[in-house]
Amino acid sequence: MISYALVLLTAVAPVLARPAVHSSDGPEPPARVGPAPLRVVTTLSVYASIAREIGGNEVEVMSIASPVEDAHFVRPKPSFALELRRADLFVSTGLDLELWVPPLLDKAGNARVIEGATGYVATYPGIQLLDIPAVANRSQGDIHIFGNPHLHTDPLRAVQIARNITTGLKKVAPDRAPTFDQRLASFTDRIYRRLFGDELVDALGGETLEKLARSGNLFAFLDSHALDGEPLVHRLGGWLAAAAPFRGKEIVCYHKDWAYFEDRFQIHCAEFVEPKPGIPPTPGHVARVIQTMQQRGVRVVLAANYYDRNKVEAVARRGNGVPVIVTLYPGGMTGVNDYFALVDHWVAALADAFRKLSS
């Protein structure tokens, strides 16, 4: 029993980050033998990564879709219904990305995590959606009928996802709310610093920068303001600075999963290899994509690693370009194990491709 308590204390202590009120003149606080971790099930590994950021040792998280499969077309294994049956919290996009969720929830029969229940989290509320069609219509095979559901490709939208997950965790475990709030604040600050760089966050504050970026005015503001006689844009760091080689550039994208990345990093998918989201490319459509590449000098083809590699490489080759094949989710490539590594990976892959093309 004693050794169990010690193990638990060791595991929990770094996360709790207790203020130093128990100084050396007092007795050690008792080992925290608190409630069991909450069981969190997420559709995507990226939501699992963010749930771990917020939940720390208070959660045990598993995700359903493999990071190397297309989240639109998952066939959940029977074991996932069993996991979901025991879950305290379920995290799903809530748009039409995971069309396989409703039958899975039916099968699991866990009233605590069905849509509308306390333990159900949709990640999209509060997120400014893009690509919302004028008419929601699935007849053409379109699988983005409520707007683009690939929310996590923008780090600032990932912060909103984290806020929504935090709200859900606090609803199912109100007694642990201070821990979740503290960890959300830490995650948010780390995203700000990785996106804008420390110097700019220290000078202007992350929230101000977030507002400027979300309203599309960040670069106009940084270009037109100075600090100590130096334009603010010179102080930009982080992912946005690393993205300089591809800012304002056009690329070809395989699927419409980069809309929010485009919005944040000011890169533009001029064409898509798929004629419509979820519809496989036809020879005629691919010929038009290649023609556009040649006419407009578009030379990078960006695709998630679960699409047919040969197809992606063939389009790039025929258009005189290069393929950039990345994982869309944490865990989908060696070394890309959490959300921060994921954004590092996307930005580095695109910046490298553009640097090579211009050299």
Ligand SMILES: [Zn+2]
């Ligand atoms: Zn999609």
